[in-house]
Amino acid sequence: MATVINLEEIKSILKNIDIIAAMEEGFIQYSNGNTVVPPVGELLFEKPKGDAHIKYGYIKNDDYYVIKVASGFYDNVKLGIASSQGLMLLFDQKTGVPKAILLDEGHLTDIRTAAAGALAARYFAPKKIKAIGIIGTGIQAKLQLQYLQKHTPCSSIWIWGRNKENVKKFVQELGTDFNIQIAESPSEIAKNCNLIVTTTPSEIALLKAEDIQVGTHITAVGSDTEHKQELESELLKKADIVIADSIPQSKSRGEIYKAVSDGKISENTVIELGTAVQDLKLQRTSEDQITIVDLTGVAVQDIMITKAVYNGYLKNK
Amino acid sequence: MATVINLEEIKSILKNIDIIAAMEEGFIQYSNGNTVVPPVGELLFEKPKGDAHIKYGYIKNDDYYVIKVASGFYDNVKLGIASSQGLMLLFDQKTGVPKAILLDEGHLTDIRTAAAGALAARYFAPKKIKAIGIIGTGIQAKLQLQYLQKHTPCSSIWIWGRNKENVKKFVQELGTDFNIQIAESPSEIAKNCNLIVTTTPSEIALLKAEDIQVGTHITAVGSDTEHKQELESELLKKADIVIADSIPQSKSRGEIYKAVSDGKISENTVIELGTAVQDLKLQRTSEDQITIVDLTGVAVQDIMITKAVYNGYLKNK
Numbered sequence: 001m002a003t004v005i006n007l008e009e010i011k012s013i014l015k016n017i018d019i020i021a022a023m024e025e026g027f028i029q030y031s032n033g034n035t036v037v038p039p040v041g042e043l044l045f046e047k048p049k050g051d052a053h054i055k056y057g058y059i060k061n062d063d064y065y066v067i068k069v070a071s072g073f074y075d076n077v078k079l080g081i082a083s084s085q086g087l088m089l090l091f092d093q094k095t096g097v098p099k100a101i102l103l104d105e106g107h108l109t110d111i112r113t114a115a116a117g118a119l120a121a122r123y124f125a126p127k128k129i130k131a132i133g134i135i136g137t138g139i140q141a142k143l144q145l146q147y148l149q150k151h152t153p154c155s156s157i158w159i160w161g162r163n164k165e166n167v168k169k170f171v172q173e174l175g176t177d178f179n180i181q182i183a184e185s186p187s188e189i190a191k192n193c194n195l196i197v198t199t200t201p202s203e204i205a206l207l208k209a210e211d212i213q214v215g216t217h218i219t220a221v222g223s224d225t226e227h228k229q230e231l232e233s234e235l236l237k238k239a240d241i242v243i244a245d246s247i248p249q250s251k252s253r254g255e256i257y258k259a260v261s262d263g264k265i266s267e268n269t270v271i272e273l274g275t276a277v278q279d280l281k282l283q284r285t286s287e288d289q290i291t292i293v294d295l296t297g298v299a300v301q302d303i304m305i306t307k308a309v310y311n312g313y314l315k316n317k
Numbered sequence: 318m319a320t321v322i323n324l325e326e327i328k329s330i331l332k333n334i335d336i337i338a339a340m341e342e343g344f345i346q347y348s349n350g351n352t353v354v355p356p357v358g359e360l361l362f363e364k365p366k367g368d369a370h371i372k373y374g375y376i377k378n379d380d381y382y383v384i385k386v387a388s389g390f391y392d393n394v395k396l397g398i399a400s401s402q403g404l405m406l407l408f409d410q411k412t413g414v415p416k417a418i419l420l421d422e423g424h425l426t427d428i429r430t431a432a433a434g435a436l437a438a439r440y441f442a443p444k445k446i447k448a449i450g451i452i453g454t455g456i457q458a459k460l461q462l463q464y465l466q467k468h469t470p471c472s473s474i475w476i477w478g479r480n481k482e483n484v485k486k487f488v489q490e491l492g493t494d495f496n497i498q499i500a501e502s503p504s505e506i507a508k509n510c511n512l513i514v515t516t517t518p519s520e521i522a523l524l525k526a527e528d529i530q531v532g533t534h535i536t537a538v539g540s541d542t543e544h545k546q547e548l549e550s551e552l553l554k555k556a557d558i559v560i561a562d563s564i565p566q567s568k569s570r571g572e573i574y575k576a577v578s579d580g581k582i583s584e585n586t587v588i589e590l591g592t593a594v595q596d597l598k599l600q601r602t603s604e605d606q607i608t609i610v611d612l613t614g615v616a617v618q619d620i621m622i623t624k625a626v627y628n629g630y631l632k633n634k
Binding site: 001002004006036038041042043044045046047048050052054056057058060061065067069071072073076079081084085086087089091093094095096097098101103 | 318319321323353355358359360361362363364365367369371373374375377378382384386388389390393396398401402403404406408410411412413414415418420
């Protein structure tokens with residue numbers, strides 16, 4: 001019978017596994033063409049408004065296949081329930097037998113996104129990080145910061161958020177672990193930081209090309225649709241290296257989609273993350289380069305984190 | 318936290334709920350346009366050969382949405398594992414919160430199919446049933462027979478199967494509850510029975526128009542692809558009433574698809590099950606009519622049976 005792993009157990013297992021390494025392996029498998037990921041299934045609801053997405057797939061010749069269900073019901077907050085809900089299912093790839101149900105309530109999606117940010121920093125951030133700039137104050141802003149600690153000991157942080165109240169809360173929550181300064185604008189982040197992570201659902205570019213200093217690395221996490229944009233298209237033109245987690249997805253969403261649509265960069269100059277991590281020549285080669293990694297979220301990340309948690313569970317047993 | 322209901326509990330709950338009524342309500346909702354059922358998701362596997370299908374949807378303004386995962390790995394028998402595997406997931410339609418995980422191992426799909434057969438008999442079989450004819454000896458043959466008992470007390474059964482060994486087993490297993498006679502051919506079934514259920518994966522028509530007597534009802538369960546066929550196309554032409562569980566599906570698979578392709582019947586004469594059960598004029602109106610219900614399997618059946626089992630579970634608690 002399938003094992004059910006609840007959120008508390010998942011959080012405990014996550015402490016003992018290397019999710020960044022799992023993401024790296026996943027992106028490599030993806031870019032090498034070893035994953036099978038059909039189009040996402042979607043259910044839309046009207047009363048109240050909500051949506052559910054079903055993502056599924058597998059790595060060829062692997063042990064498992066994975067299905068992820070993730071929903072967003074924005075009226076849930078009125079009921080004191082998280083707007084994001086969901087679970088992960090893991091099945092034996094050779095028999096179809098269900099092996100595990102991870103009742104993660106959307107947490108693993110947050111974690112795999114943060115871990116991809118840390119992976120991006122590992123391969124593209126400059127060696128010497130002066131300060132880390134975080135744009136946005138939500139759960140992803142916090143997790144990106146926490147996972148970046150696995151890459152760098154830099155504790156000098158700049159934060160910018162549109163809502164001052166949320167900025168204050170962010171500082172209260174994380175201020176004891178970090179030396180956090182509040183920026184007046186995204187531009188002030190750009191002036192003080194050479195590792196920047198953008199985590200907002202903004203539809204207006206926040207970071208401008210003219211503000212970014214040489215040697216800066218930016219991981220853009222927020223935009224995953226055709227309308228969202230955190231980086232000015234000109235900034236992608238200014239960058240020496242532009243990386244997409246998924247080149248096919250970058251043709252229809254995210255920062256790269258915007259910059260290509262605006263005629264600022266050519267699709268052909270974009271490199272896929274899983275390809276770049278396998279080839280030193282495609283990674284940062286000097287401290288002066290400006291690098292951008294655009295993360296729109298790839299199903300192989302869900303496959304890898306579900307496998308990693310289940311393997312962690314089996315090890316503990 | 319979501320409730321996990323295992324197969325043993327599911328079987329126990331099924332004893333106390335009216336699945337045929339649940340199917341009736343589901344088919345009505347479906348034919349009335351009140352269901353949302355996106356295209357089926359599919360994963361195909363090579364080593365070993367297998368497939369997984371993800372069906373999902375909901376009834377509008379209902380309490381839940383449902384996802385079903387069903388896989389077939391035909392090498393499983395070598396490992397002593399059932400080739401069919403799967404589970405059903407039930408979520409709150411208003412918040413997305415997972416409510417229940419039914420580890421049914423494919424059993425609920427078998428049951429909802431058998432219950433649809435009994436529903437078809439309720440509305441289309443002649444009043445006086447001389448004998449029930451079953452074509453095929455698999456799990457669906459047995460379940461159809463068992464569920465028909467909820468409609469008729471007729472215990473005179475004729476069975477035909479291609480494999481004599483399987484026929485013998487079928488009689489051994491069910492012979493104590495029924496008076497079962499073995500037919501030499503599908504034609505002998507047609508001569509002796511006026512309620513016939515076909516349950517094989519045959520790709521060659523088994524029942525011929527010339528053999529079928531007036532007043533016979535046939536439920537065709539086996540064909541659910543474009544290649545499978547149990548009823549000669551001429552037989553659908555001979556029938557007075559031809560019913561599809563899903564008119565859209567009947568355009569690409571099942572007995573009706575074959576008969577229309579062969580130019581024997583027009584699509585326009587086919588009536589949908591959920592429409593017919595709401596309108597006496599569309600049901601059997603005389604003991605002499607020949608009626609055919611072609612079941613290809615509709616996602617609303619999965620939605621309804623999952624809901625019914627969960628509601629049965631809540632009642633027992």
